[in-house]
Amino acid sequence: xxxxxxxxxxxxxxxxxxxxxxxxxxxxxxxxxxxxxxxxxxxxxxxxxxxxxxxxxxxxxxxxxxxxxxxxxxxxxxxxxxxxxxxxxxxxxxxxxxxxxxxxxxxxxxxxxxxxxxxxxxxxxxxxxxxxxxxxxxxxxxxxxxxxxxxxxxxxxxxxxxxxxxxxxxxxxxxxxxxxxxxxxxxxxxxxxxxxxxxxxxxxxxxxxxxxxxxxxxxxxxxxxxxxxxxxxxxxxxxxxxxxxxxxxxxxxxxxxxxxxxxxxxxxxxxxxxxxxxxxxxxxxxxxxxxxxxxxxxxxxxxxxxxxxxxxxxxxxxxxxxxxxxxxxxxxxxxxxx
Amino acid sequence: xxxxxxxxxxxxxxxxxxxxxxxxxxxxxxxxxxxxxxxxxxxxxxxxxxxxxxxxxxxxxxxxxxxxxxxxxxxxxxxxxxxxxxxxxxxxxxxxxxxxxxxxxxxxxxxxxxxxxxxxxxxxxxxxxxxxxxxxxxxxxxxxxxxxxxxxxxxxxxxxxxxxxxxxxxxxxxxxxxxxxxxxxxxxxxxxxxxxxxxxxxxxxxxxxxxxxxxxxxxxxxxxxxxxxxxxxxxxxxxxxxxxxxxxxxxxxxxxxxxxx
Numbered sequence: 001x002x003x004x005x006x007x008x009x010x011x012x013x014x015x016x017x018x019x020x021x022x023x024x025x026x027x028x029x030x031x032x033x034x035x036x037x038x039x040x041x042x043x044x045x046x047x048x049x050x051x052x053x054x055x056x057x058x059x060x061x062x063x064x065x066x067x068x069x070x071x072x073x074x075x076x077x078x079x080x081x082x083x084x085x086x087x088x089x090x091x092x093x094x095x096x097x098x099x100x101x102x103x104x105x106x107x108x109x110x111x112x113x114x115x116x117x118x119x120x121x122x123x124x125x126x127x128x129x130x131x132x133x134x135x136x137x138x139x140x141x142x143x144x145x146x147x148x149x150x151x152x153x154x155x156x157x158x159x160x161x162x163x164x165x166x167x168x169x170x171x172x173x174x175x176x177x178x179x180x181x182x183x184x185x186x187x188x189x190x191x192x193x194x195x196x197x198x199x200x201x202x203x204x205x206x207x208x209x210x211x212x213x214x215x216x217x218x219x220x221x222x223x224x225x226x227x228x229x230x231x232x233x234x235x236x237x238x239x240x241x242x243x244x245x246x247x248x249x250x251x252x253x254x255x256x257x258x259x260x261x262x263x264x265x266x267x268x269x270x271x272x273x274x275x276x277x278x279x280x281x282x283x284x285x286x287x288x289x290x291x292x293x294x295x296x297x298x299x300x301x302x303x304x305x306x307x308x309x310x311x312x313x314x315x316x317x318x319x320x321x322x323x324x325x326x327x328x329x330x331x332x333x334x335x336x337x338x
Numbered sequence: 339x340x341x342x343x344x345x346x347x348x349x350x351x352x353x354x355x356x357x358x359x360x361x362x363x364x365x366x367x368x369x370x371x372x373x374x375x376x377x378x379x380x381x382x383x384x385x386x387x388x389x390x391x392x393x394x395x396x397x398x399x400x401x402x403x404x405x406x407x408x409x410x411x412x413x414x415x416x417x418x419x420x421x422x423x424x425x426x427x428x429x430x431x432x433x434x435x436x437x438x439x440x441x442x443x444x445x446x447x448x449x450x451x452x453x454x455x456x457x458x459x460x461x462x463x464x465x466x467x468x469x470x471x472x473x474x475x476x477x478x479x480x481x482x483x484x485x486x487x488x489x490x491x492x493x494x495x496x497x498x499x500x501x502x503x504x505x506x507x508x509x510x511x512x513x514x515x516x517x518x519x520x521x522x523x524x525x526x527x528x529x530x531x532x533x534x535x536x537x538x539x540x541x542x543x544x545x546x547x548x549x550x551x552x553x554x555x556x557x558x559x560x561x562x563x564x565x566x567x568x569x570x571x572x573x574x575x576x577x578x579x580x581x582x583x584x585x586x587x588x589x590x591x592x593x594x595x596x597x598x599x
Contacts, residue, residue, distance in 0.1 A: 089474040169457040171434035
């Protein structure tokens with residue numbers, strides 16, 4: 001009943017294809033930045049080297065599989081095949097239930113951010129005035145990204161306590177719950193990109209702001225953000241089991257975090273003068289980097305500096321490692337405290 | 339009365355004949371300790387105040403203490419004991435839900451635990467969607483569920499109701515659906531907490547027959563019951579738990595006779 005059928009050759013081919021596609025998108029999107037800092041031949045060399053490494057790694061995995069040797073890659077593929085169906089089911093459950101009894105259904109995923117944008121646009125653009133070019137879009141980018149983050153973390157925080165009945169009755173690896181919750185919640189982040197781009201497009205027609213090829217880099221920002229959220233989800237959901245106060249505390253922390261992220265204001269205005277130390281603290285905030293990344297793609301129409309890529313990746317995988325570590329250490333005690 | 343060495347030889351012979359069979363579950367010196375504080379502390383404030391007052395005292399409580407036994411392929415093993423003897427705890431440990439404080443459990447083969455039916459149901463989804471959701475939670479593959487879908491619906495006798503959200507189901511309908519999903523597989527190891535007979539008289543007969551079919555089909559069964567007649571009728575061996583320790587383990591008749599007294 002639990003056959004783990006997987007075809008390593010096929011998976012290897014897909015991985016290689018995905019890699020080539022990613023590199024192509026990256027090259028087109030970040031054309032200027034790449035060739036300012038590295039010369040062409042070196043870049044092409046690095047890209048080809050990456051492809052060769054992937055090819056060899058999968059050849060190695062195939063060899064391991066034949067000789068029944070253990071390896072991390074095969075372990076991952078096996079676990080994925082085993083639980084992919086369960087995750088798929090849990091994600092569809094979350095998604096279906098969310099809109100099951102509403103008339104407009106999934107359409108709310110588009111409508112909700114759109115309406116929110118209108119409200120906030122009205123408040124901040126017409127009542128308060130900031131001297132930032134394309135302030136409306138500047139604001140909306142920040143709001144959409146941060147709301148997505150807030151929504152996802154809050155939902156994934158409850159993923160363990162919310163599934164208490166299941167955890168105490170059936171054995172399923174516990175990390176499945178936060179992962180599936182983050183997956184279902186982050187679908188909303190992806191969907192809310194549609195109204196954001198739509199608004200940008202319409203606004204741009206009147207204010208000379210056009211979407212450029214750099215928009216192709218948006219998936220990078222979103223994927224790193226989602227990995228970061230997954231780390232937060234692991235951390236918060238395991239803490240939540242032991243201290244239910246986290247639920248209320250997180251509301252406060254999230255709003256503090258929101259003000260520590262330059263969503264309504266511009267960091268450059270406080271970077272000079274007395275408050276410059278605040279600005280340097282804000283620059284440590286991971287959300288600042290994700291938000292600025294998206295803004296740079298959409299408003300400036302250029303890719304951020306290469307160092308920004310490294311920073312985003314470091315934050316997301318760092319957070320993921322911390323979250324996964326805490327989760328793994330505490331997961332055996334969940335059953336006793338739920 | 340035999341001399342001591344004869345006893346030893348007899349037990350050795352016993353082990354040899356047992357060794358021929360494959361060990362499916364091996365419970366080795368398993369202890370499960372729970373900590374009971376006066377109130378469970380689930381907030382930071384409480385923890386700080388209680389620690390400051392020096393009030394955090396844990397009463398230690400062993401639900402299981404050094405329990406060891408083995409279960410061989412094809413056996414039907416009954417677990418008996420009074421309330422609070424650790425029967426449910428040992429089932430939860432074997433099915434992997436609880437992790438023992440000390441000791442190890444080795445399992446050879448896929449386990450289908452039937453501890454509580456329908457715990458993975460979501461009441462806003464339809465019966466059809468719940469079959470797939472619950473099946474996935476129990477570890478069935480997509481392919482398998484698609485093949486067996488009709489069989490499940492047919493067994494549950496739900497007919498057209500299968501497309502309705504299950505919050506509208508009666509409790510009997512829910513149990514029928516849950517039972518049909520859980521028993522559609524032929525697992526290598528089946529763990530049963532009380533024989534389940536659900537629904538009306540007709541369905542009870544049917545579900546009882548299905549349970550018997552599952553248990554007789556070469557499956558290794560671990561089975562908790564308070565009904566001694568059922569135990570005598572079905573089990574090859576019995577493990578008697580008392581206060582978290584294995585008091586006796588052996589042939590059904592032998593132990594049931596002692597247990598009665």
